[in-house]
Amino acid sequence: MTTASRLKSVDFYRKIPRDLTEASLSGAGLSIVAALAMVFLFGMELNEYLSVTTTTSVIVDKSSDGDFLRIDFNFSFPALSCEFASVDVSDVLGTNRLNLTKTVRKFSIDPNLRPTGHEFQPGPATNVIKHDEKVDEESLEGAFVFTSDNFDKYAHQFPITAVNFYAPWCYWSQRLRPSWEKAAKIIRERHDPEMDGRIFMGKVDCTQEGDLCRRHHIQGYPSIRIFRKGSDIRSDHGHHEHESYYGDRDTDSLVKTMENLVASLPSESQKLALEDKLNVENAKRAAPSAGGCRIEGYVRVKKVPGNLIVSARSDTHSFDASQMNMSHVVHHLSFGRKLTPRAMSDLKRLIPYIGNSHDRLNGLSFINSHDLGANITMEHYLQIVKTEVITRKDYQLVEEYEYTAHSSVAHSLHIPVARFHLELSPMQVLITEQQKSFSHFITNVCAIIGGVFTVCISDTVALYFYQYTKLWLYTCTIHYLFPCGFR
Structure with missing residues (x-):
């Protein structure tokens, strides 16, 4: 037996001689049906192979982004000045960070949320403001008393007008009063308003001249404003271009500041030494041009229950809680790293319902109407859940935070705030993309x-x-x- 014959002996698929086969109509019909069935089943199998399925599971949070959570936000407060707007964060572990400025930007806006100028610059922070230790009762009447009737007349008459907006009940206003009165008396003696006419110092009692203080967006007491002749423009939506003084409040500092302002009027050569000039510039900067503020930026918080708070804050000013209005509009609020539009479209294709709850507050307005009364705090309770999606494409890991939101108003015994309560779930949703192997x-x-x-x-x-x-x-x-x- 040859090798070929031996190989043929183990043939599993032996042929039937063609003479013993016979074609029939029934066999042809059955063959056509079989071919159609094969094509149909092959198409279904190919469609299932090309389609992607997902499995969802709930596991303990094993986030790859560490122990901190990034919060991106963009809020508008029509009745909170950028001068005092503060972003604070706190949590149950005792973390308490006040007035974050490194990653937060502020822009002055009018009551209609329209921007009124460039970014508001808070300037260098000062921990301690000096005041006079001894009060000289004889010098307590030196500043001119401004009212709504005479303010414009004097503000447009003198090249420089320095005004102390105060409230008699305010502790800081009481501490500033003797220094301001004494400084005003010294400046009047050195630069007589009738003979010199370059500078004029006065004061406004905001409890008596409420309309005048509101017109100049005074929200904290005392507020020292420096008006320059011809720079107070009120025709453009009520905008005001003037400066605020945030420096020391003792008599010597106030007099030195006023002398520098006077010296800057005739010529540059008459200014004081560079050191004094820098001190004045640090203590004096542009005042908010409107009474509202848009706050945008981001903060990083620990992944524990905590609060994101927007409030009026100052270590050297007092606030009238009954006049504070924390109405706001949430333009954007999201958690975690931002997803690119392409990544979000891929997620929408994969999981149609994902991403529908990560922007629940976006575009919503929370207004404190007069019916609610005064001292109203706006509160938002957010429950945050993390979702991770593992895609088959390049085995990419996509992270997204979604949240539910419940908002309410409450009467406060203290300064009203806008508070966002953060509750992070210890569990996370894991969605895995799956596809059949070839x-x-x-x-x-x-x-x-x-x-x-x-x-x-x-x-x-x-x-x-x-x-x-x-x-x-x-x-x-x-x-x-x-x-x-x-x-």
Whole structure:
């Protein structure tokens, strides 16, 4: 026996000689049905192979972004001045950070939320403001008393007008009063308003001249404003261009500041030494041009229950809680790293419902109407859940934070604030993208083709068996009825 013959002896697929095969209409019909079935099942299997399925599970938070959470925000407060607007964060572990400025920007806005100028610069922080230790009762009447009737007249008459907006009940106003009165008396003696006419110092009692103080966006007491002749423009939506003084409040500092302002009027050569000039510039900067503020930026907080608070804050000013209005508009509030538009579209394709709750507060307004009364704090309770999506594409990990929000108002015994309570869930949702492997697809395709072909062959054999059985039964019946046969 040759090698070829030996190989042929182990053939699993032996051929039937073509002379022993015969085509039939029933076999052709069955073959067409089998082919259509194969194509249909192959198409379904291919569609399932190309489609992506997801599995969702809830696990303990194992965030890859560490122990801190980034909060991006953009709020508008139509009745809170950028001069005193403060962003604070606190948590249950005792963290308490006040007046964050490194990652927070402020822009003055009018009551209609329209910007009124460039970014508000808070200037260098001063921890301690000096005041006079001894009060000289004889010098307590030196500043001119401004009212709504005479303010514009004097503000437009003198090149420089320095005004102390105060409230008699305010502790800081009481401490400033003797220094301001004494400084005003000294400046009047050195620069007589009638003879010199370059500077004029006065004061405004905001409890008596409420309209005048509101017109100049006074929200904290005392507020020292420096007006320059011709710079107070009120025709453009009520904007005011003037400066605020935030330096020391003792008599010597106030007199030195006023002398520097006077010296700057005739010529640059008459200014004081560079050191004194820098001290004045640090203590004096542009005042808010409107009474509202847009606050945007981000903060990082620990992943524990805590608060994000926007309030009016100053270590050297007092506030009238009954006049504070913390109405605000939430333009944007999100948690975690920002997703690119492409990543978000991929997530929407993968999971249609994801991303629908990460912007629940965006575009909503929370207004303190007169019906609610005074001392109203705006509170938002946010429950935050992290969702991680592991995509098959490059095995990319996408993280997103979604939250639910419930808002309310409450009467406060202290200065009203806008408070965002943060409750972070210790659990996270894990969504994994899954797709069938190519080997599984090929195996199923082979099973479809082989199975359909085998079933069709079985149907053909059964058909022929049925036909031969019917013929045999017919023959047996004839022999039984006519044992002698036909003649």
